[in-house]
Amino acid sequence: MITDIIYLHGFLSSPQSEKAQITKKYFSQFHPEIRVHTPTLPGVPNDAIAVVEDLLQVLQSANGHEEATKMDTPISVAFIGSSMGGFLSTFFAERLGCKAALINPAVTPFDLLQEYFGEHQNPYTSECFNVDETTVGMLRQLNVEKLNSQQNYLVLLQTGDETLDYRLAEQKYGTEYCRIEQGGSHAFDQFETRLDEISSFLLSKN
Template identity: 40%
Template sequence: MPITHLLYLHGFRSSPQSAKAQKMAALMAERHPAVRWWCPQLPPSPQEAMARLQAGIADWPAESMAVIGSSLGGFYATAVAERQGCKAVLLNPAVDPARDLASYIGEQTTWQNPGEHFFFEARFVDELRALQAGPLKVPHNYLAIIARGDEVLDWREMAARYAGARVRLLEGGDHALSDFDAHLPLILDFLRLA
């Protein structure tokens, strides 16, 4: 069944202004204007982020919705996909953000707007731990694009977490997936939006 609703989730310290989010938004507007597109600015609190997402997609049909998530957004996308039973595309997804972000407690800035500050609280680490999804219920619902050259996250950990899913393991690459355009045909095909 083709996708009718598409959710895009940005990473930590990122926003809907990220290059990948903007590229997907433009692509959907140009090629698939009938698909409902939503790329919200996620609050720093994981609990609040998930509550906002659940409220925003409450009336979305699970069988024809999908979620794309980058980095921390990939962690959230997995939580959403496990709850909804929908397809998910993961771009260098965070596997254990509670561990990885524990050293980021304090004031942070966003990549796209360094003048914008937010405070990452210690309780957010516990909120991330509480959102950790277990083993994938339906591995073939997932496409994970993982760069061995990711300078932020360990590709081995990502590949192990999404074992059984459709995985594109890139020889080089980087955390931002600077070559994102090269992966669009695969992503669109997986979502049946080609």
């Protein structure tokens, strides 16, 4: 039974992003028994992974798994991930065997970030970090080449995504598990209208 959902935001975003806030508000209103966590993810991939692992450890302890290691499965957790957060959610969903709902997920961010080499500042958190070959190497290490359980994913895609090619996600996650809308944008237009489907998928016992 799912008791906790972890929302992972995208590159140069934060828990203050519109989708993160809409998600928290939705579950607070319609599923108040579910705790939604929106950790602030650093720009360095390995640091972002460490933040989520620490959160998982806290949740495991709270659920009575005091002896669990960081990567043991807290069976009560699921993920929602947007863009880069979708890539990271896939990493954790595969490691933990849990469900994840992905919104316009980055499939090969290590290829995309080649165009973003240099220093960046997160507009929400003011964090400064560099994107370079080391960053690309970290992302390649986190990449899941082949999914163990495609049925654990619900993937929402819009063909008008100006940042990512939705067809890459369709190919990786499988057409059966993708919901493809014509038009839209990378931010995923009218995201709030899809939260009923997202919550039904994540909270179902199947």
